[in-house]
Amino acid sequence: MIATQPVTARSGAKATRLAWLDALRGIGAMAVVAEHALPWLMPSLRPYWFSLGMYGVLVFFLVSGYIIPASLEKRGEVGAFWVSRVFRLYPLYLLVIALVLAMAFWVPVRQEVPRHPSAVAAHVSMLLDVVHTGALADPMWTLSYEMVFYLLVTALFVGGVHRRSGTLAIAFGVVAVAAGHRAIGVQIGVRFGDRSRRVQGAFQTRVRRVFGARVRGAPGHTGHPADERCRPMRGVRHTARHGSTQADGPHGPTRAHMVEADRAGA
Missing domain, CATH: 1.20.5 (Single alpha-helices involved in coiled-coils or other helix-helix interfaces)
Known part of the structure; x- marks a missing residue:
């Protein structure tokens, strides 16, 4: 009886921790759903000063950052870790790709998706956002950062850096x-x-x-366009009356200006 109590406590603590992570996943999922649904259903309730969708994605990233290294250390083997990741991610991922391609007869594929074999490689590796390739479904961009995180954690584990994880x-x-x-x-x-x-x-x-x-x-400004055109001629008459020799342009006074000056002097 005494020997079983620590085991029960540990299993209870583990269940509590996993339930806590599941609760965070639920909060993140509801935030993402609200981000996409509120603009259509209840636009007045959507907080435009706060991105619910980005908050939900960050919550998912934090959960992954907590559980993925623990999962890798628990398995203790890189191969087993990647097999579990492949079977966890790719079935639903490939199903979504198949549905999008099947619906392409009615709904055209997004213009951001390149019509090139490189797009196939980007989708197979899930590194769409890393190589700047449009995805068949826009939410797939989050998988790029998940995959980068898996590769980084694997590299740290293989290099033994995880022993200094703190x-x-x-x-x-x-x-x-x-x-x-x-x-x-x-x-x-x-x-x-x-x-x-x-x-x-x-x-x-x-x-x-x-x-x-x-x-x-x-005074003297009527606002009429003709008044603006008369300004240079007024300057010529003023020059002729006061005997100024200042040139009216880069090459001196024009012929029209000199004629107007003679008339004013007369």
Whole structure:
């Protein structure tokens, strides 16, 4: 009786931990569903200041980051780990591809999918987003980062780095926080930069309108286009009356200007 208690406690703790992970998966799934369904069903309830879909995807990534290394260490064999991953991911993945291709007779395949053998290789490897290839179904982009994570964890396991997983996790966490801080700062700078430029442009437009209206309302300015065309001739008459020798252009006064000056002098 005493010997069975620790085993029961460990199995209970394990069940609790897995239930906790399942709860997180459920939250992530509901967030993704809400992101895609609310714009169609209840647009007023969709928070446009917060991306529910991206939140759900990040929750799934965090769950994978917790469970995948533990699964690999538990199996202790890279081959068995990859066999389990293939049978977990590819059956549903291939079924979705088959359905999309079967429906291509009625619904054309997305234009982002290249009509080239390289697209087949990208879909087989699931590295669609990594090699910048459009997927048959848009949500497949998340599998690219899952596959990259599997490859990275496998490389760390083969190199024996997982034995120092605590130090490595802290280092990755620091780099992730620094990169996220940098990305957020750049995004905020771009947003505020665009807003500042818009405000500055609006201010300059308002200033031009105000001072332009004052110039148009000045004495001697009627606002008629002919009044604008008469400005150079007025300058010529002013020059002729006051005897100024300033040239009216890069090559001196034109013939029309000189005739107008003679008439004004007469």
